[in-house]
Amino acid sequence: MRDLTTLSRGFAPSANVAQLKESATIAVSTRAKALRAAGRPIIDLGAGEPDFDTPEFIRRAAQRAIDAGATRYTATEGILPLREAIAAEANGQYRGAGPITAGDVVVSVGSKQSLFNACFVLFGPGDEVLVPTPSWTSYYEMVALARAEAVAVRGDPARELKVTAELLAAAATERTRGVMLNSPCNPTGAVYDAAELGAILELAAERDWWVISDEIYRRITYGTPAPSALQLAADRERLVVVNGVAKAFAMTGWRVGWAIAPRAVAQAMTAFQSHTTSNTAAVSQHAALAALTQSEEAERAVAAMVARFHARRDAALRTLASVPSLGYVRPDGAFYLYLDVSAVPSDDGDAGSAFARHLLEAHDVAVVPGSAFLTPGWVRLSYAAPDDDVARGVERVAAAYAELAGGRK
Ligand code: GLU
Numbered sequence: 001m002r003d004l005t006t007l008s009r010g011f012a013p014s015a016n017v018a019q020l021k022e023s024a025t026i027a028v029s030t031r032a033k034a035l036r037a038a039g040r041p042i043i044d045l046g047a048g049e050p051d052f053d054t055p056e057f058i059r060r061a062a063q064r065a066i067d068a069g070a071t072r073y074t075a076t077e078g079i080l081p082l083r084e085a086i087a088a089e090a091n092g093q094y095r096g097a098g099p100i101t102a103g104d105v106v107v108s109v110g111s112k113q114s115l116f117n118a119c120f121v122l123f124g125p126g127d128e129v130l131v132p133t134p135s136w137t138s139y140y141e142m143v144a145l146a147r148a149e150a151v152a153v154r155g156d157p158a159r160e161l162k163v164t165a166e167l168l169a170a171a172a173t174e175r176t177r178g179v180m181l182n183s184p185c186n187p188t189g190a191v192y193d194a195a196e197l198g199a200i201l202e203l204a205a206e207r208d209w210w211v212i213s214d215e216i217y218r219r220i221t222y223g224t225p226a227p228s229a230l231q232l233a234a235d236r237e238r239l240v241v242v243n244g245v246a247k248a249f250a251m252t253g254w255r256v257g258w259a260i261a262p263r264a265v266a267q268a269m270t271a272f273q274s275h276t277t278s279n280t281a282a283v284s285q286h287a288a289l290a291a292l293t294q295s296e297e298a299e300r301a302v303a304a305m306v307a308r309f310h311a312r313r314d315a316a317l318r319t320l321a322s323v324p325s326l327g328y329v330r331p332d333g334a335f336y337l338y339l340d341v342s343a344v345p346s347d348d349g350d351a352g353s354a355f356a357r358h359l360l361e362a363h364d365v366a367v368v369p370g371s372a373f374l375t376p377g378w379v380r381l382s383y384a385a386p387d388d389d390v391a392r393g394v395e396r397v398a399a400a401y402a403e404l405a406g407g408r409k
Contacts, residue, residue, distance in 0.1 A: 016145070017145075019144060020141060020144075020145070021141065023137055023138060023141075024137050024368055024369070024371070024372030025046070025047070025048060025136075025137055025138075025368055025372060028046035028047070028356075028366055028367070028368045029044060029046045029047035029049070029366070031360075031366065032044040032046055032047070032366035035360075035366075040364060041364055042360075042364050042365070042366055043364060043365045043366070043385070043389045043392060043393040043396070044366045044385060044389070045365060045366060045367050045381045045382050045383070045385055045389070045390065045393045045394075045397075046366040046367055046368050046382060047382060047384070047385075048186060048247075048334075048335065048336065048382050048384060049252045049382075049384055050247060050250040050252065050305065050335070050384045051250075051384055051385050051386050052250040052305055052308075053250065054249065054250050054251050054254070054287070055249065055250070055291075055297065055298075055301035057290060057294055057297040057298075057301070058249065058251065058287050058290045058291050058294075059287070060290075061286060061287055061289070061290030061294070062254075062283050062284070062286055062287040062290070064286075065282070065283050065286030065287070066283050070282040070283050070285075070286050071282060071283070072282060073278060073279060073282070074279040074282050074285060075279060076270050076273050076274040076278050076279050077105070077106045077107060077266070077270040077273070077279075078105070078106065078107025078258070078279060078280070078285055079107075079282070079285050079286070079289070080102055081289055081293075082107060082285050082286075082288055082289045082292070083102035083103075083105040083107060083258075084102045085289060085292040085293050086102075086105045086107075086243075086258055086260065086292065087099075087100045087101055087102050087104065087105055087260070089292060090105075090230055090241070090260050093228050093230040093231045094230040094231070094233075094236070095230075095231060095232075095233075096233060096234055096235045096236055097235060098236075100230075100236070100260060103263055103266065104236075104260055104261060104262065104263055104266050105258055105259070105260055105266065106258060106259050106261065106266050106269045106270050106273065107256060107257070107258045107279070107280060107285060107288075108256075108257050108258060108259070108269075108273060108277070108280060109255045109256075109257070109277050109280045110244060110246060110255045110256065110257045110280075111214065111216045111242050111243060111244035111246065111257030111258070112138060112257065113257060113273075113277065113280075114242045114244070114257045114258055114259040114269075115138070115139070115142055115212065115214060115242050115257075115259075116138075116142045116145070117259070117269045117272055117273055118212050118240045118242065118259055118261065118265070118269065119142045119143055119145070119146045119148070119212070120142075120145070120146045120272060121265060121268040121269050121272055122146075122177070122178060122210050122212075122240070122265065123143060123146045123147075123148035123177055123178060123210075124146060124147055124148060125147045125148065126148075126175060127146075127148040127149070127175060127176075127177040127178070128148065128149045128151050128172075128173060128175045128176045128177065129143045129148050129149070129150055129151065129176075129177060129178045129179065129180060130151050130153050130168050130171055130172065130176060130178070130179040130180070130209075131143065131150045131151065131152055131153065131179075131180050132153055132155055132162070132163040132168075132179075132180070132181070132182070132185075133152040133153055133154050133155060133163075133373070133374045133375065134155065134161060134185075134187055134188060134338070134370065134373035134374060134375040134378070135152075135180065135182060135185070135186075135187075135373060135374070136182060136186040136187065136214075136373065137372040137373060139180045139182075139214075140152070140374065143180075148177070149175075151171055151176070152374050153167055153168055153171040154167070155167070155188075155190075159190075159196075160188060160190035160329045160330065161185075161188050161190060161329055161338070161375075162185070162188075162190050162192060162196060163200070164196065164199070164200075165199040165200050165202070165203040168200060168203060169203060172207065172209075176207065176209060177209060177210060178209050178210035178211065178212060179200070179204055179209055179210075179211055179212070180212050180214065181197070181200065181211060181212065181213045181214065181229065182213075182214040182215075182216075182217075183197065183213075183215070183217075183218075183226050183227075183333075184217040184218065184220065184221060184226050184331075184332065184333025184334040185217075185333075185334065186217065186334055186336060187336050187338050187368070187370075187372075187373045187378075187380035188329040188331065188334075188336065188338040189313075189329065189330075189331020189332060189333055189334045189335070189336045189337065189338065190329055190331065190332065190333075191221060191223075191224075191226045191332040191333045192226070192227070193224070193227070194227045194231075194232060197227055197229065197232055198232045201229060201232055201233050201234075201239075202234075204238070205233075205234060205235075205238070208238065209238065210238045210239075210240065211229060211233075211238060211239050211240070212240045212242065213228070213229035213239065213240070213241045213242065214242045214243075215228055215229070215241060215242065215243045216242070216243055216244055216246065216247050216257070217247055217248075217333055217334040217335075218243065218248075218333075219247075219248040219302055219306070220247060220248060220305075220306055220309060220333055220334055220335060221306075221332060221333040222306075222309075222310045222313060222331075222332055222333065223332050224332075226333055228241065229241055230260070236260075236261075236262055237262060238262070239261075239262075240259050240260070240261040240262075240265060241259070241260045241261075242257065242258070242259050242260075243257065243258060243260075244256055244257030244258060245257075245287075245288045245291050245292075247334075247335075248302050248305075248306075249291045249298070249301065249302065250305060251284075251287065251288070251291065254281070254284040254287055254288065255280050255281065255284055256280055256284045256285060256287070256288040308387070309335045309383065309384065311387075312335075312383040312387060312390045312391075313331060313335070313337070313383055315387075315390065315391055315394075316337055316381075316383055316390060316391075316394045317330070317337075319391070319394045319395055319398055320337075320339075320394065320398055322398055323398045323401055323402050325343070325401075325402075325405065325406075326339060326340070326341070326398065326401045326402075326405075327339070327340035328340060335382055335383050335384040336380050336381065336382055336383070337380070337381045337383065337394075338370070338378055338379075338380055338381075339378060339379050339380075339381060339397070339401075340377060340378055341355040341370075341377065341378060341379055341401060341405065342377030342378070343405040344358075344401070344404045344405050345404065345405075349376065350369070350371055350376045351376065351377050352369040352370035352371055352375070352376050352377055352378050352379045353369040353371055353376065355367075355369075355379055355400070355401070355404065356368065356369040356379050358400060358404065359379075359396070359397065359400055362400070363396040363397075363399075363400055364396075365393045365396050365397060365400075367379045367380060367381045367382075367397070368380040368382075381393070381394070381397060
C-alpha cells in the first residue's frame with residue numbers, strides 16, 4: 001500500500017504522518033469504483049459496506065428531523081436522547097457495578113472516529129498496544145498516529161486466527177498499555193465465545209491494560225450471538241466499547257459511531273473532538289436514534305439483512321468446497337471471508353497481493369490483499385455485495401485459485 005512519501009509529490013509530510021499508509025480497504029473500493037466508472041464490469045468484493053438501502057423507517061425519521069430543524073450544531077458528544085438510548089441498550093448487557101449513563105457515551109463521525117479518539121486519548125509515546133492479527137487495517141495506523149507502537153499478535157491458526165489470553169500475555173512487555181479487540185472480527189468473520197473473550201478481559205484487568213472493544217459487527221452473526229465485552233467485564237474502569245449503526249443498519253454514509261467509556265475518558269474524547277470535528281451531523285444522529293429506539297422495525301430490518309448475508313455466506317462456502325486446497329477461516333459473523341492463498345506464486349513473497357492483482361486484472365474481481373491486515377498470504381473477500389455479484393465473484397475466485405495454485409496447499 002502506498003505511503004505518504006509516494007503520495008505527497010512536492011511536499012515533505014510532517015513527522016505526524018510520515019509513516020502513514022492510506023487505508024487499503026478504502027483504496028480497493030475507490031479503485032473498483034473508478035474502474036467501473038471507466039466501463040470495466042468490476043465485481044467489488046473489496047468494500048466492507050452493506051449493499052442494502054438504509055431501512056425506510058430510518059430515512060423517514062431523518063426527513064422529519066430535518067423539517068423539525070435538525071440542521072444546527074449539537075452538543076459535541078451528541079444529542080442527549082441518542083446517548084440515552086445507547087446507554088440504555090448498554091445497561092441491558094452490562095453486569096458490573098453502577099449504571100452506564102449518557103455522560104459515559106460520546107457519539108462521533110462513525111465508529112472509526114470513536115476508535116481513533118480512544119487511541120489518541122489513551123495511548124502515547126513509549127506505549128505498546130497489542131493488536132490481534134489479522135486485524136482491520138486502521139487499528140495499526142490509529143495506534144501509530146497516537147505515537148504509540150502497535151504490537152501485532154498473531155492469532156492461532158487452530159482457532160480461526162483468534163488470539164488467546166496466553167498469546168497476548170506472551171507478547172506483552174512492561175510497556176503494554178492496551179489491547180484492541182474486535183469480535184466478530186474484520187477480516188476473518190471469527191467470533192470470540194464467552195470463555196475466550198472472558199479470559200482476555202481477565203488478563204487485561206490483571207495487567208491494568210486498556211481494552212478497546214470494537215463491536216461494530218456484533219449484530220451480524222450466523223450461529224450463537226457474539227458476546228459483548230460489556231456482558232463479561234467485571235467492571236468498566238479500563239474498558240472502551242465502540243459501536244455504531246453503519247454495518248447492522250446499512251448506514252455507512254450517515255457516519256454515526258460511539259464509544260462507551262469511563263466518564264473521565266469520555267470527557268477527554270469529547271474535549272478532543274470539540275477541536276476536530278465537533279458533533280457528527282445532526283440529521284444523522286436523529287436517524288441513528290430511530291434505528292435504536294424504533295425497536296420492532298429495527299429488529300425486523302436487521303434480521304432481514306443478516307438473513308441475506310447468511311445465505312450469501314452459505315452459497316460462497318458451497319462454491320469454495322469445489323477447491324478443497326483453498327483454505328479459509330469459517331466465518332460465524334461479520335460479512336467477510338478470509339482465504340489462505342499462500343500457495344499462489346509471487347515474486348516478492350506477497351501471495352495475497354499477487355492473487356488480488358490477478359483477480360482484478362484477469363477476472364474483474366476486487367478483493368483486499370491480506371497485507372492490509374498484516375497477513376500477506378491471504379485475501380479478504382466481502383459478501384456485503386449483491387447476491388449475484390457474490391455468487392459470480394466467488395466462482396471466479398475459486399477458478400482463479402485452482403488455475404494459479406492448482407492442488408498446492
Ligand atoms: N471497515 C470497512 C472495511 O474494512 C469499510 C472501509 C474502512 O473503513 O476500512 O472494508
